Structures are given as structure tokens and as C-alpha cells.
Amino acid sequence: MDDPNYLALNAAYKIIPSPVGDLQLVAGDHGLLAIHWHNAKPKSARSPKLVANDNHPILLEAERQLQQYFQRDRKSFSLQLQLIGTRFQIQVWHALQAIPFGETRSYGQLARQLGNPNAMRAVGAANGRNPIPIVVPCHRVIGASGDLVGFGGGVKIKAQLLELERAATVSTKPSQLPLAMAAGSGSFKG
Numbered sequence: 044m045d046d047p048n049y050l051a052l053n054a055a056y057k058i059i060p061s062p063v064g065d066l067q068l069v070a071g072d073h074g075l076l077a078i079h080w081h082n083a084k085p086k087s088a089r090s091p092k093l094v095a096n097d098n099h100p101i102l103l104e105a106e107r108q109l110q111q112y113f114q115r116d117r118k119s120f121s122l123q124l125q126l127i128g129t130r131f132q133i134q135v136w137h138a139l140q141a142i143p144f145g146e147t148r149s150y151g152q153l154a155r156q157l158g159n160p161n162a163m164r165a166v167g168a169a170n171g172r173n174p175i176p177i178v179v180p181c182h183r184v185i186g187a188s189g190d191l192v193g194f195g196g197g198v199k200i201k202a203q204l205l206e207l208e209r210a211a212t213v214s215t216k217p218s219q220l221p222l223a224m225a226a227g228s229g230s231f232k233g
Contacts, residue, residue: 052076055096059106062113062207063200066177069093070101074125077174078105080196109177115211118144120178128172135169142183145212147205149187171195177204 056069058081065081096102104122111117126133138156142148150170154162173181176195182204186192194201 052092054093055099055102056093057095057097057099057102057106059109061109063196063203066109068102068105068109070099070105071125074123075101075105075175075178076125076127078176078178080200105178112177113207115207118208118211122178124175124178126179127174128169131165132169132172135166136173136175136179139170139173139179139181139184142180145208147183147185149185151187153184167193180204183208 052071054069054071054076056067059066059068063080067077067079067081068075069077069079101123108117108120108122112120126136128136134157135153138153148156150163150167151160153170154160154166157166159165167184170181170184171193173179173195176182182194182196182201191198191201191205
């Protein structure tokens with residue numbers, strides 16, 4: 044992210060293990076800033092100054108809630124977030140947070156929800172720039188055909204996250220799952 048406010052931050056980070064790979068949690072003074080796959084190539088070479096801090100209270104709480112999520116003991120997050128982006132990106136990220144656990148939405152559905160049905164590509168671009176995956180659940184967004192498309196952690200991890208949520212949901216309506224899951228094929232197209 045090239046926002047000067049973002050680059051000027053002093054941020055703490057912590058690496059945690061997870062079922063979808065090691066995650067780097069990043070926090071600023073006012074909340075969780077980012078979650079990155081630890082060994083993934085960064086999307087942008089520019090980032091705030093990062094200092095390792097395994098005892099930062101925001102990072103400890105994020106770690107606790109993520110562990111609960113992966114253990115199927117948490118369906119929503121109550122973390123303090125420090126979202127930095129354009130007004131439109133932040134609107135999309137808030138819309139992502141409104142997608143219920145275990146459900147999915149298409150880019151078109153999100154665009155309509157935001158009052159601009161023609162903004163599917165812009166919604167997709169904002170979804171792809173989401174700095175806090177899992178907590179801001181961009182993995183719950185699928186293609187119009189029901190296919191699993193695009194995810195910063197990879198489509199395989201997106202499928203893992205959706206399966207974790209599906210398995211943790213007692214009564215899931217087939218119409219809320221990706222088409223491949225609803226049809227019972229168990230396979231995903233990426």
C-alpha cells in the first residue's frame with residue numbers, strides 16, 4: 044500500500060502458526076493493520092516500519108481469536124481494526140464483514156449491496172486489496188458462476204477456509220455455498 048499515512052506508521056508484528064500456513068499479524072497503534080501469509084511474496088515492496096513484538100496486546104488478541112476461529116469456536120471477530128484504504132475500499136471491506144459465517148456472496152451481489160450494480164470489477168479490485176484476510180472475510184466472495192476465484196492466499200486456502208466454515212455451520216443452506224459444494228461434488232474450480 045502506498046498511502047503515506049500507512050508508510051509512516053510504526054507497526055508491530057508477530058508470526059503465528061495456523062492450519063493455512065504461518066501468518067504474519069501486523070498492528071498499529073489503533074488496531075490490526077494486516078494479516079499476511081508469512082512466506083508469501085508481498086504484494087507491495089513498500090510497508091511501514093515493522094518491529095517484532097510477541098506481546099503486543101492487539102496481536103495477542105488477534106492470535107487468540109484466530110485460534111478460536113480455526114478450532115471452530117468462533118464465527119465472527121471482535122477485533123479493533125485499523126483499515127487504511129480509499130473510501131470505496133473501506134466500504135467494500137465493511138460489506139465483507141457483513142457476510143455471515145459459512146455463507147458466500149458474488150462480486151455482483153456485493154456491488155448491488157453497495158448501491159452500484161455496475162461496480163463488480165471495482166468490488167473485485169477492492170476485495171483483492173483487503174489487507175486483513177480471514178478477519179475481513181474476502182474468502183467468502185466467489186464468482187457469479189459459483190466458482191472459487193482469486194484469493195491472496197491462493198484458491199486452495201480459500202477452499203479450506205470455506206470448508207472449515209461449512210463444517211462448523213450446523214444448518215447451512217445449499218444456496219449459500221459455492222455451486223460445486225452445494226452440488227455435493229466436493230471439487231472446486233479456480
